[in-house]
Structures are given as structure tokens and as C-alpha cells.
Amino acid sequence: MTSRRAGLIVATVLAVALAYPSTPVLRAAAGPPPAAILTAAADIGGGDASGSLFRAPRSATVGQLRTDRTSCTATVVESRSGSVAVTAAHCVHRPARSPMQLPPGAPGPLTVTGFVPGRDGDRAPFGSWPVERVEIDPRWAGSGEPTHDVAFLRLGEVDGRTVQGVVGTQRIAFGAVPAGTPMTALGYPAAAPFDGRTLRRCTSPGVTISRAAFGALQMRCAMTPGASGGPWLSGFDAATGAGTVSAVTSFVDESNGLLSAVALHPGARGLFDAADR
Incomplete structure (x- = not known):
């Protein structure tokens, strides 16, 4: 994500936010690269908005x-x-434009330098995986609306092995997520007080939906920039770290300070299929 206010995800660069009329100021949740390339949290039934350290067998995904x-x-x-x-x-x-505050720069693809699954401090226990191609909705490129803020990556193999064969996977589901659904958000927040070196977690006993913010799912969460793109998992098992990815972190709603995510709507299935070919 990029840096944002109130400890939610928008890059560490401050640009003028572009907000549509009657829309809360939105900030994207991506963060600046941490200096280096590159722990276990108790499950809190009532929700944990602290961005606590998290480690479990499936968290390497x-x-x-x-x-x-x-x-x-x-x-x-x-x-x-x-x-x-x-x-x-x-x-x-x-x-080309967006209601979210994004770091400055020319429109178009960013240069992806690698995916480091299961990063743990300064260790990359499963190495770095190349990104061969990226699938996005053309409407994102034109409008930058949070509704389309989802991308799928096709990762290359390393030493003849797929990333799935090395770290495993999370389940994925496409469709609306009802308000009140218990969810867990995971991410690598990189802006203070975090450093982008460890996996963090927030939990909600029931997410809310903001119609004023493009129908985004929302929860209280202290994660900062760098958490963008992180999974929101339903049916999460804290002991194993397994669940179903139903949304990804997109922005922080500055009208209420809540971390916000884009549900994987049915249209995103086509992007997934394209990446899987």
C-alpha cells in the first residue's frame, strides 16, 4: 500500500488526494521499499486492530x-x-487518475522486482520469485476507482518448482462479502511504527461496508503503508494460518480511519483465469 493517515496504508509520499464529490478522502495502502530486502500472535475473539505479529504454518503463502x-x-x-x-x-x-491518493509518477505499469513469500525479518526463507506478468482490469488503468483495485500475478518458477509447490496456497472466493462477516487481514506494513520486515495481522469480528467509499469492506486496523494488496481472509484458522481470500487491502478511508478492502467481485475471476493460463 502506499502511505496514509491515522496509521493506514498509503505510501510515504504525500500527494494531493483526488476525491470525487461527496466521497471520503481515500488513500491507497502501499508503502516505500524497506531498507533491507528484505513471530506469533494470540487470537482475539473480539477483534485485534493492533497489527500484531503473526506466524503460522500457512502464513508463508x-x-x-x-x-x-x-x-x-x-x-x-x-x-x-x-x-x-x-x-x-x-x-x-x-x-491515469484516481480518487485515492497515490505516490506521484507517470501512469502505467510499475517495475516489479520480486515477490518474497514468508519474509521473516531479514530472512527470505523461500527466496524471491519473479513476476512474469500482471493482469489488471482496464477500467483500473483509466479511472483508478477502488472497485477495480485488484490484480493477479503470474509468477515464474524457481529451480523448476512452482511457488505453490514450495509454500502452499490460500483458498480464494469471488463474490460479495456480507457485512458482519468475521475476517482477518494480513500484510507487511512498512511505515512507522512498522518496518516492512514482518507479517502483521488485524482481525474483525464483523466487517462493515461503506457505500460512500465505493462499497469497500472496512475494519479497524493499525497497519500502515506496505499492507496494500494483503489478503482479507474469511474462515480463518489462526493455528494454521489458512483461510479463504475474499478481498485485498486497498486504501484507508480518511473520513473514519478504517482500513478498507476491495472484495473479489465476479469480474475479477477473468483476471485470475488469465493469470492462470
Whole structure:
């Protein structure tokens, strides 16, 4: 994500926010690359908005996505190819315009330098995986609306192995997420007080939906820039770190300070299929 206010995700660069009339000021949640390339949290039934450290067997499916401009989060999801990850579109492509505050720069694709699954401090226990191509909705490139802030990555193989074969996957689901659904958000926040070196977690006993903010899912969460693209998981098992990716972190709603995510709407299925071919 990029840096944002109130500790939510927008890059560490301050640009003038472009907001549509009657729309809350939105900031994207991608962060600046941490200095280096590159722990366990108790499950709190009532929700945990602190961005606590998290580690579990399946948490290696979540990793840091690095570009020449920012640091974000991406997640390996089940696919036939074994080489697909999901993130936020603003992490890999700057739109011509957007109601979200994004780091300055020319519109177009960003240079993705690698995906580091399961990053743990200064260690990259599963290496860095190349991104062969990126699939985004053309409407994101033109409008930059949060509704389309989803991207799928086709990852290359390393030593003849797929990323799925090395770190496993999270399940994925496409469709609306009802208000009140318990969800867990994971990410690599890189702006203070975090440093982008460890996986963090927030939990909500029931997400809300903001019609004024493009119908985004929202929860209280202290994660900062760098968390963009991170998974929002339903049916999450804290002991194993497994769940179903139903949305990805997109922005911080500055009208209420809530972390906001884009649900994987049915139209995103086409992007997934394209990345899986």
C-alpha cells in the first residue's frame, strides 16, 4: 500500500488526494521499499486492530511484493498452474487518475522486482520469485476507482518448482462479502511504527461496508503503508494460518480511519483465469 493517515496504508509520499464529490478522502495502502530486502500472535475473539505479529504454518503463502517505487503485500492462491498470486492493482500499475491518493509518477505499469513469500525479518526463507506478468482490469488503468483495485500475478518458477509447490496456497472466493462477516487481514506494513520486515495481522469480528467509499469492506486496523494488496481472509484458522481470500487491502478511508478492502467481485475471476493460463 502506499502511505496514509491515522496509521493506514498509503505510501510515504504525500500527494494531493483526488476525491470525487461527496466521497471520503481515500488513500491507497502501499508503502516505500524497506531498507533491507528484505513471530506469533494470540487470537482475539473480539477483534485485534493492533497489527500484531503473526506466524503460522500457512502464513508463508503471504509475502512482500517489491517494485521500483513501493512495497506491498501479495498472496499465493490455489490455481491449476500453481503460479498465481493476488494483490492490489495500485501496487503494480499507476492509473491515469484516481480518487485515492497515490505516490506521484507517470501512469502505467510499475517495475516489479520480486515477490518474497514468508519474509521473516531479514530472512527470505523461500527466496524471491519473479513476476512474469500482471493482469489488471482496464477500467483500473483509466479511472483508478477502488472497485477495480485488484490484480493477479503470474509468477515464474524457481529451480523448476512452482511457488505453490514450495509454500502452499490460500483458498480464494469471488463474490460479495456480507457485512458482519468475521475476517482477518494480513500484510507487511512498512511505515512507522512498522518496518516492512514482518507479517502483521488485524482481525474483525464483523466487517462493515461503506457505500460512500465505493462499497469497500472496512475494519479497524493499525497497519500502515506496505499492507496494500494483503489478503482479507474469511474462515480463518489462526493455528494454521489458512483461510479463504475474499478481498485485498486497498486504501484507508480518511473520513473514519478504517482500513478498507476491495472484495473479489465476479469480474475479477477473468483476471485470475488469465493469470492462470
